[in-house]
Amino acid sequence: MNSSTNTFTAFIGIDWEDTKHDVCLQASNNDKREFAVIPHQADRIEQWAHAVHERFGGTIAIALELAKGPIVYALQKHDFFVLFPINPSTLAKYREAFKPSRAKNDPTDAELALDLIMRHPERFKPLKPQSVAMRTLAAMVEQRRALTEDETRFTNRLGDTLKQYYPQALEWFDHRDTILFCDFVTRWPTQMHARKARKSVLEAFFKAHNLRSATLIATRIEAIKASKPLTQDVAVITSHRLLALVLVEQIRIMLQAIDRFDQEIAALPPTLPDYVLFSNLPGAGQALAPRLLAAFGEQRERYATAGELQMYSGIAPVLERSGQKSWVHWRLRCPKFVRQTFVEWAAQTVNKSFWAGAFYQQQRGKGSSHQAALRAPAFKWIRILFRCWKNRTPYDESRYLDALKKRSSPLLALLGPENTELKFAKA
The missing domain is CATH 1.10.287.4070 (Helix Hairpins)
Incomplete structure (x- = not known):
């Protein structure tokens, strides 16, 4: 038993469906695994939750394939459950490792989810809901x-x-x-x-x-x-x-x-303390500022670096290597709405931010498509906003341009030497 799992009295893997949920359960002090099926009915889920808690007490870990949805909402209201979302592709690869034929059945998936959380608890973060307003x-x-x-x-x-x-x-x-x-x-x-x-x-x-x-x-x-x-x-x-x-x-x-x-x-957004960080961003406006606020959220411990947010959002490209070959492609598995938010906002900044517009034109000049050229400033914007978000400091275009000037950034050259000073003055 991994030391990080000692805080739980029992572990549960759930494979969810619209009409029923397959469950695999194991007590922390026992190697025996039990299987059950819960109908997707509010009262039956409630009865099952209280029965499990009465039996084991303490805190119970639950591994399942999603971070939101009816079964998640039904379980989240119980403070004795800690939910661990597992990426469906992770579970699929884990299943394929033991069944190359890719045969699938729900009780087995529930057991695989349980197995993952018990054997590799350090790989998964517990679901921690944000505030009701967020x-x-x-x-x-x-x-x-x-x-x-x-x-x-x-x-x-x-x-x-x-x-x-x-x-x-x-x-x-x-x-x-x-x-x-x-x-x-x-x-x-x-x-x-x-x-x-x-x-x-x-x-x-x-x-x-x-x-x-x-x-x-x-x-x-x-x-x-x-x-x-x-x-x-x-x-x-x-x-x-x-x-x-x-x-x-x-x-x-x-x-x-x-x-x-x-x-x-x-x-709603003006009632949240972090809204000031997004309300005056170039090109954000009433439509995109709330979306950017929601994309970052309020849990600053969720991302240790800007790179984590870039990867989570799907803006960061994926590098693959095999032997002496390597190739880059965009991230296929990501929250599509979050990626849309950053790309659509980057498109608005092209005509409203000096450096973003110049950077976009540079990417187009290199032969990038419109969408690829937009992801480039979106990638940089996340790094900039991440620092502003972490430090609770609103973005200031003039300060950013000044920082580029001090470190002789190549981005500054894209603005054009003949009108750089004018751009500084306007910013």
């Missing part, structure tokens, strides 16, 4: 992103639908993901409906939607009146009109939902 923010910003992806999917489908019978609507408006566009298509769902509308009615509609440019209104109405139908096939128009109206309603619901999330998200 966990709420992290969940909301990720859920908001999922809603925007849904809205984009519906918008793209609407665009494809309109192209089949009513492409003019796409030409008359620059943006389809707006209430203005949704209301227009709802009121005039075909080219014929729009062309027959009176000029005064169209003018009133646009003004009611806060479109104040008389020139733009006139140009748009002129285009509507001069439009010609793409097709007069009733079968095509009727079916696609119905689909367009359904998609418009879905987009409208998504826009309203995103707005509700924006209101809730805007109110």
Whole structure:
């Protein structure tokens, strides 16, 4: 028995599913292993948890393949459980070491999880929840992103639908993901409906939607009146009109939902002490500052170095060597939303930070793709923000440029010697 496991009275491996959970249990003072199945029902999980604690007492270690989800939430409320998340790929490789055929069954996976935590406890960190406010923010910003992806999917489908019978609507408006566009298509769902509308009615509609440019209104109405139908096939128009109206309603619901999330998200970050470190970052704004705050979190002991965060987020590339060959590729297993956060923010800094813009252009000049060139400043940004986060010191562009100047950093040369001093003055 490893000395680091002596604090636990029992060890449990769980292989979770939607309807049931396979369990493998071993007491700390016994080599015998027991197997059980728990239905995924709140009362049954509760009964099982209390029965295990009454039997063993003390603190019990649980190893499972995820860090969040229904079974995690059900177990986290019991202070006598310490949860150890195990990466699914780690468990899969461990299983494959003993079963090259890759045969899989749930009770065996539960036992393998138990085996890992008992034999290699130093390899796994216990799940330590952050504050309620931070966990709420992290969940909301990720859920908001999922809603925007849904809205984009519906918008793209609407665009494809309109192209089949009513492409003019796409030409008359620059943006389809707006209430203005949704209301227009709802009121005039075909080219014929729009062309027959009176000029005064169209003018009133646009003004009611806060479109104040008389020139733009006139140009748009002129285009509507001069439009010609793409097709007069009733079968095509009727079916696609119905689909367009359904998609418009879905987009409208998504826009309203995103707005509700924006209101809730805007109110929460200012209540957290670390928000000041992210609220004024170049290009962060109301959308990305909360996401950056959630990406770093509040547990400063979680990452010992910036490199750990770079690897966790998937921004750090992976170097592989075999014999005399070596190659680099991007990290496949990482929290995708965290990686998106850093890359999307880096894209915003390209036009708002002197060194980030120059560094991005340098990467493009070397032949890197747009996404690869964005990951390069994202990699550097994490190192910079990590120090600010650890020291609780807001980022200052002028101080960073001054630090580059003092150590004669090659980055400074990218800014151009003829206007470096001007950039210092503006920063």
